[in-house]
Amino acid sequence: MARPVYKYQPIKEAPDVAIGIPLPFNNSSIAKLESGNYASGSVAGKGVFAQTYTTEDQSVSNLKNLLMTRKGERIMQPNFGSNIYSILFENNTGDIRTMLKETIAKDIEYWLPYISLNDVKLNTSQDMHSINIGIHFKITSVGVNLVINIIASENEFQVSNAEPDLSLQLVNTNDGVY
Helix, strand or coil: CCCCCCCCCCCCCCCCCCCECCCCCCCECCCCECCCCHHHCEHHHCCCECCECCHHHHHHHHHHHHHHCECCCCCCCCCCCECHHHHCCCCCCHHHHHHHHHHHHHHHHHHCCCEEEEEEEEEECCCCCEEEEEEEEEECCCCCEEEEEEEEECCCEEECCCEECHHHCCCCCCCCCC
């Protein structure tokens, strides 16, 4: 049985209707609770969790979810996720960099076909005990170039929020071609 491929729709016709919940879940909602009790509900019909209102924001959240999930961790979807965690316990050599780039590219291509991967940049620390992974991507052809950074070491695994990718700025040449 084939996996359905969902279509990315950059135009949001009803921006007042939430379409998802961004990761991590501990982001607070814009709405404030009437009391400190989650069971009491919230003001203005907003939920307890922050929500996404555009498909681009939800696509970034989906990418973060994919990167933070270990393969085999998700029930009923054992192939969902990435092998970043398991690869990080290998020796820090040139081969590990190739393996990380390949697994990230393969997983994004399979699970999130509406995200175009521009580049994966890897930087290791001086002591070789941590690695910074910069994932440069674009959401289809109409989206803006974004980057997500992952900081991985023996003590932490942090995935940053998506930011505009400033490394892909257009350069004006003398002949007027960009």
